[in-house]
Amino acid sequence: MKHFYSPKKLVNYNMYSSQFFTYVSFKEQNIRDDFWKIHISSNIKEYPDILKIVIPELVNRKINFKFINEFKNVQLFLSDRIPEAQLGKLITIYPKNLNESKFLLEFLDNKLKKYAGPQILTDCSYKSSKNVFYRYGQIKLNTKDGNIIFGPDGEEFIDDRKPYFHLPSWIKDPFQDSAYFEGGRLLKKYLLNGIIKKSNYGNVYIGKSRFNNEQVVVKQARKYIDNQGKLRNRENEYQLSILLRKKGFLNGPIPIERIEEKFSLFFIYKNKTNGSLSGFQANKGPSVAENKSKALINILAIERSLLVNIKRVHLLGYENIDISDKNIGWDEKNTYLLDLDSLKRIPSKDYSKVPIYWLTSFEKDSNALKDIRRAGLLFMYLFGDFNFLASSTDDIYKALYMMLERCFEMRINPQVLTFLVYIMTSKNPTINKSILLLDDAINTLKNDTADYNPEKALEDIVYNSIKNEKILLGSNQVLLFKLMNNISERTLIEYIKNESLGDLSIGLNGISGYLLLISEFPEDKKLIACKNRLIREILDRKVSFQGKTNLLSYSDYLKISPYLFDGVSGFLFAICHFNCYQEIIDEFVDTINSDYSKSNAIWNGMGGLALTNLLIFIKSNKLDDKKKLKTIEKQLFNSIQYLIIKNGKFYCIDFYSNKLFTDKNHGPIDLFKIINVFFKLEKYGL
Structure with missing residues (x-):
């Protein structure tokens, strides 16, 4: 000691x-x-x-x-x-x-x-x-x-020991006629209205000029405190503010003057934003806003503007930006860096670890990359204080999954968080790509209008899934998507005639794929006969499984599948295109009402079950069927929980191949589209 x-x-x-x-x-x-x-x-x-x-x-x-x-x-x-x-x-x-x-x-x-x-x-x-x-x-x-x-x-x-000199009314100062008053020179020029931040190292005040009423921010640096680095940082910030403005960066502090007093230095800046983002999430964030989509567009715009400013600062050769809700301003058009006292020349060794804006995983990142990650944490704050969860648990994934669920609860397509997943979990995210993903998110929300056709939207999802999957139909092994809208009645009849139906699944890669093609020729009598034959083949596979009526996927071995690829969803999706099979749909629809699945993908997972249920709901035109909507909602919510976040992307797992997929029908893109149809159906109706 x-x-x-x-x-x-x-x-x-x-x-x-x-x-x-x-x-x-x-x-x-x-x-x-x-x-x-x-x-x-x-x-x-x-x-x-x-x-x-x-x-x-x-x-x-x-x-x-x-x-x-x-x-x-x-x-x-x-x-x-x-x-x-x-x-x-x-x-x-x-x-x-x-x-x-x-x-x-x-x-x-x-x-x-x-x-x-x-x-x-x-x-x-x-x-x-x-x-x-x-x-x-x-x-x-x-x-x-x-x-x-x-x-x-x-x-x-x-005697409450307030932070200023005051005496009892009956006591006079016997030692000197006039007491020294720290800040005397400052207060001759500026009227201070309040304190933004209190610190023993020096407070930050808001005020205005006594001469022209210009709004100002006054940053104090107390002398002789143990942490003299804070004083140096305040001085450096003032000089950097001048330098960066000369170089064209106008979204930082706007310096006015520097005033030195006996125990403090005061640095005066123009107050352009009238405050920081502190408290934003509690007053204007999506969680409290009536129009949640509009509020989310606003915070996405804040994030975009901040990333643009980070890029500008990096291009000028500086990094280590002190990013937090208290240090970023917003004027409804642009963000402003309110504090530059941590700024360092690239490359720098030290980095400021601001509480609730730090994860231990940042240690291995460059300081420039830390700036980008911290911008992501600021978005999490604006969204609803999720930066606190991430930082306090040191688990970014837990926070991201909770944000996905919160998006769903607010009826906002979780796809808008794609940019955040990229920023926070990609090995080396770039600002340019982050901005592109942000723009996609903003456009997704802005295009949320009642002008849509839910049935067509679901049809397009399945068509694209068939195309991307490159489904080979039956024993003919012809690409199904090439046959759709591009096959004659005669050729289709020949294909079906030559098939050994017992070898085909009941899904869209088998018998139901042919049913889907037949639906394009509703008046052809020969194809009607083919359709009836195909449906009989499927119904002949009816079995009782776990107390429910179900269908075998294949005729020659016991396999039951609820999926679009080879199961009941594929069959129900196909016969939805005809107007005379409601009884069959009602008989088997309960087999695709499961809440859980091994995968959340479209082709062979929960996403496809939800899609088929949505199409059945739309075709039935029973908008008051709350039970069906609740089933679809739970299937989609569980699909969100099954998303895998890895290497800056969302993935779905394909349990047949045990591989992770993104971008195509095995991945989350089509899942997000289905969720969007569901939300619009709730909001606008048919």
Whole structure:
């Protein structure tokens, strides 16, 4: 344990230590209830020299005092971790009377002229001294009346140690005619209206010019605090603001002037945005907004603008942007970097770890990449404080999955989070691609109108799925998508005639694929006969399974499938294209109402089941069938939960091949399209 002053030198006196202070007292001195106190502040480097000057004089004169003697406690009292009323109070002296107070103030002022310490906010500095202060207050704790000091005529003064110098009404300052007031030069020019951020290192204020009423932000940097890096950062920020504006970057702080006072530097900037994004999610975020889609478009625009600004700063050769809700402004068109004090030249080694805007996985990233990731965390904040979940659990995936579910609950297509998944989980995301994905998300939301055909939308999804899957139909092994809209009745009849139907599945890669082709020729009598033959073949495979009527996928072995590819969904999807099979649909629809599946894909997973149920619902024209809608909703919600996030993308798993797929029918793209149809159906009807 490191001490600044050896306790052995004080063994002959009444001395004891508390958690923070070492107390030295003398029998000759009576302890008053209240009187003048003298405080001495210092920086860590000069503190040992000050102790060597002050303590011998106090001991020689038998004056009670206390001081901080442990290195860690001195650091604490010069940091942002101590209440502002205690900042810098390293030595406290209790004079016996007024004459002794005057002597000590003069003595200390003369002896400590070359030293400096932080301003003690509750006190008045003595003359021109930069480390000697005094105040009037309680000496002995009054357990009965708390912190109340009573005057000679019953007056009351609450000694609440507020961060400014104030005296009881019956006490006059006996030491100097006019007290020094920190900020005097500043307040001659600017009127301060409030505090944006409080810190022992220096507050951030909002105000306006006394000359032209221009709105300003005033950033204070207190001198002589242990963290002098903060002062240097404030100075660097001011110079960088000037430099970046000269280079054409206009979305940062707009510097006006720099004012130096006795204990602080004040840096004045124009206030262009009238505040930061702090509190945005609670007032304007999608979770609280009535129009959730519009609110989401707004925060996507904020994210896009921020990424553009990050790119500009990087191109100018700087990184390590302090991105948080408190440091980013928004004027409904552009974002602004409100704080540049962490900015470093590329490449830089250090990086500021702002609470709730940091994950340990960022450690391996370059600082420029950290800037992009932190922009992603800011979006999570704007969306609904999900950055807190990600940071506190150090699990970005948990937070992303919860955001997917929240999107679904708000009836917003989860596809809009594709850009965020890319930013937060891709190995090396770029700003350009992030912006492209953001634009896709914004356009998706802006195109959400009632002008749509839900039935056609579902048909297109299946057609594209058939095309992308390259389905080979039956034993003829012809690509099904090539036959659709491009086959004659005669050729189709020949294909069916030559098929061994018993070898085909009942799904769209088999018998139901032919039914889908026949639906394009509803009036052809020969094809009607073929259709009836195909349906009989499927119905001949009827079985009872787990108490439900079901269908075997193949005639020669026991396999039951609910999927589009080879199962009941494919059959029901196909006969939905005819107007006379509602009884068959009603008989088998319960087999595709499962809540869970091994996959969420379209072709052989839950997505296809939900799609078929949606088509059946639309064809039935029963908009009051809430049970069916609830089934579809649960299937789609569970499909969202089955999405896999990996390497910056959404994936679906194909349980037949045990592979992950993205982009095509095995992947999530068509799943998102189905969800979009469902949401529009709820919102606009048929």
